Amino acid sequence: MQSDPSNLYQPLDPPPEPIYPIRLLRIQRGWGHEDIICSFFESYPDQRAPAYKALSYRWSEFGEGMTYRDPQLLIEGHDSSAFEVGENLYAAIRQIRRKDQEVLLWADAICIDQKNKDEKGHQVQQMGMVYEAAEEVFIWLGSSTPDIERLFAFSTWIDQEATGAQAGITNLKEVDWRSLCAQFLNKSRSEFEVDAIARGLKDILARDWWKRPWILQEVAMARTAKIMCGSATCPARIFALLPSLMAIEVSAHTEAVLDIMPRLRKGTWWATRRDLHFLLCKLRRAKPAGQGTRYTPCSACQKMLATRGGSTLAT
Secondary structure, rough: EEOHHHHHOOOOOOOOOOOOEEEEEEEEEOOOOOOEEEEEEEOOOOOOOOOOOOEOOOOOOOOOOOOOOOOOEEEOOOOEEEEEEEHHHHHHHHOOOOOOOOEEEOOOHHOOOOHHHHHHHHHHOOOHHHHHHEEEEEEEEEEEEHHHHHHHHHHHHHHHHHHHHHHHHHHOOOHHHHHHHHHHHOOOOOOHHHHHHHHHHHHOOOOOHHHOHHHHHHHHHOOOOOEEEEEEEEEEHHHHHHHHHHOOOOOOOHHHHHOOOOOOOOOOOHHOOHHHHHHHHHOOOOOOOOOOOOOOOOOOHHHHHHHHHEEEOOO
16 A cells, blocks of 8 residues: 555654755665665765765656556565655666665655655755765666677776776876776777667667756766666766767766766866856757757746755765
8 A cells, every 4th residue: 555655754853953864765675576665864965965866757647658566665664664766866866776785865756855845945956965965976777788798898898998098197187087098988989889878878868867957956066977867877987978079969967967976177268167056057059869948047047056955066
């Protein structure tokens, strides 16, 4: 039996300081088709928080896709504790769960009481802090394909080789890291199926996640990030370079998102001014892939900053 979500949440009481507490989802160990069993854990989005992951993903409607018959979580400590979640979020959590240890995760649809307007207000205002305080941000882009699996294996190999090569380099700059990645990419063209890898990359870049305006803050605030498709993963720092290294054309919007992904940013436009309003204004004339609408004018950008909390993105 599905629970009323309002019965699952204890109020996040106003603190005697500017920072509100947050809920983290503690995901128990599990594997395969076993039930996903979770509990809530309260903390703060600062140095007091334990190591946790934050999820960036596209919301989906209940029943969308219908890959899983019962996309729900079991919340410990509650009667009738089946908590229904969106299909895409459920798929992400199933992949994030580990069989060897618990995982602490922050995902907005679960960790914020969506029926509590006051809570939604203060939690949204400090969302940037949540992503900045996370040990790692998981960027969930949906299911995988054989081409995507080849792409991620290829990306991970380049990242590992470039990381090893840079060990003896001092004063590493963005150009050095990029040059190393380009070098190993060119050396490996005969060993990997480049056409399949290019198809996988184009598939990922066409997905709906890139069209969400809120990913700007989620990605820009991350200290480190991982791209996830199904069970396949690769570091965001190498993924962000691949379109340019492989001469794959992307929209101005997508290029800007790639530019702010966690990596060595020295010498980039994002390193000169890490300001969300500046970023939004830069994207005003860029059309998100697959959409004909433009970004809203500056006044709306300012309103966005006011509701999301804070106008400056930390380094």
